[in-house]
Amino acid sequence: MERLNQGNYMMIKSTKNNLTILMFGLSALCVSESLLAKVATEVTQQENKSVYAKLPFNNKQDFMDAKKGLLLKPDTLTIKNATTGQVVWDLESFKKVISLEQDAPDTINPSLWRNAQLNLQYGLFEVKKDIYQVRGYDLSNITFIRSKQGWIVFDVGTTTETSKAAYELLSQKFGQLPIIAVVISHSHIDHYGGIKGLVNEADVRSGKVKLIAPEGFMHHAVSENVIAGNVMSRRATYMYGALLERNVEGNVGAGLGLAIPSGTMTIIEPNINIQKTGEKLNVDGVEMVFQMTPGAEAPAEMNIFLPQLKAMWMAENTTNTLHNILTLRGAEVRDAKKWAAYINETIELYGDNVEVKFQSHHWPVWGKVQVNDYLNKQRDLYKYIHDQSVYLMNQGYTGVEIANQIKLPSSLAQIWSNRDYYGTLSHNAKAVYQRYVGWYDGHPSSLNELSPVDTAKKYVQYMGGEQAILEKTQADFARGEYRWLAMVLKQVVFANPNNLQAKNLLADSYEQMAYQSESGPWRLIYLQGATELRKGIPNARARKSASRDILQAMSPDLIFDYWSVRLNAEKAENKKLKINFTDLAQQYTVSVENSVLNYSQHVHPKADVQVILTKDTFNQLQLGTVTWQEKIKSGDIKIVGNAEVLTQLKLMIDEYNFWFNIVTP
Numbered sequence: 001m002e003r004l005n006q007g008n009y010m011m012i013k014s015t016k017n018n019l020t021i022l023m024f025g026l027s028a029l030c031v032s033e034s035l036l037a038k039v040a041t042e043v044t045q046q047e048n049k050s051v052y053a054k055l056p057f058n059n060k061q062d063f064m065d066a067k068k069g070l071l072l073k074p075d076t077l078t079i080k081n082a083t084t085g086q087v088v089w090d091l092e093s094f095k096k097v098i099s100l101e102q103d104a105p106d107t108i109n110p111s112l113w114r115n116a117q118l119n120l121q122y123g124l125f126e127v128k129k130d131i132y133q134v135r136g137y138d139l140s141n142i143t144f145i146r147s148k149q150g151w152i153v154f155d156v157g158t159t160t161e162t163s164k165a166a167y168e169l170l171s172q173k174f175g176q177l178p179i180i181a182v183v184i185s186h187s188h189i190d191h192y193g194g195i196k197g198l199v200n201e202a203d204v205r206s207g208k209v210k211l212i213a214p215e216g217f218m219h220h221a222v223s224e225n226v227i228a229g230n231v232m233s234r235r236a237t238y239m240y241g242a243l244l245e246r247n248v249e250g251n252v253g254a255g256l257g258l259a260i261p262s263g264t265m266t267i268i269e270p271n272i273n274i275q276k277t278g279e280k281l282n283v284d285g286v287e288m289v290f291q292m293t294p295g296a297e298a299p300a301e302m303n304i305f306l307p308q309l310k311a312m313w314m315a316e317n318t319t320n321t322l323h324n325i326l327t328l329r330g331a332e333v334r335d336a337k338k339w340a341a342y343i344n345e346t347i348e349l350y351g352d353n354v355e356v357k358f359q360s361h362h363w364p365v366w367g368k369v370q371v372n373d374y375l376n377k378q379r380d381l382y383k384y385i386h387d388q389s390v391y392l393m394n395q396g397y398t399g400v401e402i403a404n405q406i407k408l409p410s411s412l413a414q415i416w417s418n419r420d421y422y423g424t425l426s427h428n429a430k431a432v433y434q435r436y437v438g439w440y441d442g443h444p445s446s447l448n449e450l451s452p453v454d455t456a457k458k459y460v461q462y463m464g465g466e467q468a469i470l471e472k473t474q475a476d477f478a479r480g481e482y483r484w485l486a487m488v489l490k491q492v493v494f495a496n497p498n499n500l501q502a503k504n505l506l507a508d509s510y511e512q513m514a515y516q517s518e519s520g521p522w523r524l525i526y527l528q529g530a531t532e533l534r535k536g537i538p539n540a541r542a543r544k545s546a547s548r549d550i551l552q553a554m555s556p557d558l559i560f561d562y563w564s565v566r567l568n569a570e571k572a573e574n575k576k577l578k579i580n581f582t583d584l585a586q587q588y589t590v591s592v593e594n595s596v597l598n599y600s601q602h603v604h605p606k607a608d609v610q611v612i613l614t615k616d617t618f619n620q621l622q623l624g625t626v627t628w629q630e631k632i633k634s635g636d637i638k639i640v641g642n643a644e645v646l647t648q649l650k651l652m653i654d655e656y657n658f659w660f661n662i663v664t665p
Contacts, residue, residue: 043480073123
């Protein structure tokens with residue numbers, strides 16, 4: 001099938017069925033699933049071309065830094081699961097799309113295209129003697145520090161498959177040397193999930209391998225994606241574009257890196273917990289000085305200064321993009337003021353002695369002057385967003401109003417590492433507002449709003465009906481008023497999700513907004529929204545919010561917390577029950593009353609039923625690999641008392657539907 005771009009329409013020639021189709025921006029004479037992506041409109045093309053005049057594209061320093069120190073790389077990079085053959089990381093699909101020599105296609109913001117070109121640099125790099133990074137094998141970097149007897153690994157990537165492949169590349173260059181220690185910077189899975197691809201859990205438990213992490217790491221790593229895991233995982237399908245095709249109309253990277261691998265995610269409990277700034281460790285001849293940074297990029301995180309090497313590892317507290325004050329997949333709002341203060345502390349503590357700065361994403365910066373200038377600009381980026389958002393907030397502006405008027409000064413906006421590739425100035429300003437004053441914008445009308453569907457129906461009625469709105473939107477689309485159309489057409493779709501014309505035009509509007517987006521996640525969110533409007537909910541396997549390792553690490557308390565937020569209140573109404581759970585290392589009583597599930601370690605002497613099972617069996621039940629009936633029949637679960645009460649409890653606890661609607665009601 002051949003596709004030819006001609007002005008504002010796209011011609012499709014199919015040699016298979018001798019069919020020629022003209023697609024005129026808004027609609028097609030014949031619609032086929034493979035023909036749904038549209039070209040960039042004239043408005044989008046002009047908007048993207050204007051980016052070249054706004055930013056310093058002649059500055060090629062990042063390209064020199066991203067390539068600097070390359071020691072080894074394979075000609076092709078596709079990583080598979082050794083057992084199943086499943087592809088978990090496919091750089092080749094990005095290499096086919098992202099050209100290192102050409103300007104940005106019309107459908108990609110030139111600044112985001114530049115970011116994608118830089119993220120495509122992959123292989124084994126020497127940061128300086130004894131510091132080596134494998135980049136482009138995962139969303140995050142895997143760093144190897146040479147010690148007397150072997151290697152100390154800084155962060156281990158997302159999956160065992162990608163971490164193992166990175167270690168194999170390192171060993172290809174330097175020979176097979178043992179891993180003496182692993183340092184995990186913080187509690188996000190792309191930094192700890194690959195641990196079992198590098199070290200054996202028994203070696204960590206015995207102390208043979210040191211596993212070093214910040215205090216609170218295990219709690220936050222295990223709990224972060226559990227309570228709200230379903231909604232966060234569903235939203236992540238938008239934010240990272242995992243289901244989107246990798247092409248110039250689709251996924252060209254997530255800003256922070258290219259993509260998240262899809263392999264085996266693991267966790268091991270650390271045997272050394274770092275508690276305070278200034279704490280030091282000497283591991284196999286490598287001295288490390290720790291700087292604690294909780295509450296900034298992650299709830300448990302730390303930077304590390306290597307005084308012998310005059311090197312500063314910034315974990316993920318600085319990267320070559322503006323980061324998220326509130327990640328779009330969903331999380332607790334981060335503290336921009338504290339974030340800036342930590343970077344300032346880095347400058348004050350280590351700035352006079354640093355010769356290179358490197359981190360868990362992107363490429364390093366070399367030179368004392370350059371590193372300190374970079375850190376100053378990153379510090380002031382977060383401080384500016386915080387201070388000016390609060391400044392405007394205190395003048396009575398709402399989060400949306402602040403997001404639409406806040407602008408970076410040119411001294412910050414012209415710095416490539418401050419651009420909107422991952423976080424954006426717009427949604428970060430809203431996050432600062434949310435942190436201080438919450439969802440309520442202060443307007444009485446916002447206190448008790450109608451639901452989106454009821455609101456949409458009234459808006460559509462007041463605006464003269466669906467057809468009247470659609471007639472007006474055609475002209476607005478031609479003028480490139482895509483943001484406005486997104487607001488208006490959402491109302492039509494929510495009022496009548498069967499209006500195909502409205503859904504297609506809304507999808508077209510999202511698509512053009514995607515093509516103009518500098519942010520990787522914004523582009524991917526718009527494109528996934530357009531895809532679901534056109535094709536419906538994906539028919540793909542639902543992603544589990546917790547892996548086997550995470551579930552095994554979860555305490556019964558956390559599992560019972562998870563049960564409580566899955567309790568169907570209507571099913572539980574007027575029900576009263578008490579169940580004792582024993583042999584879980586600690587005994588528990590789970591009770592339901594007033595449509596609320598509570599639990600306690602004070603066992604009730606007159607519970608309705610006692611359930612005897614091990615934590616391992618409990619884990620298997622949560623994973624869904626076995627059923628209660630199977631385990632009761634095998635004797636792994638013993639029931640003492642009224643078994644019907646346990647059945648009642650199970651019927652009250654719902655399973656979440658992963659593929660819930662987002663762009664349609």
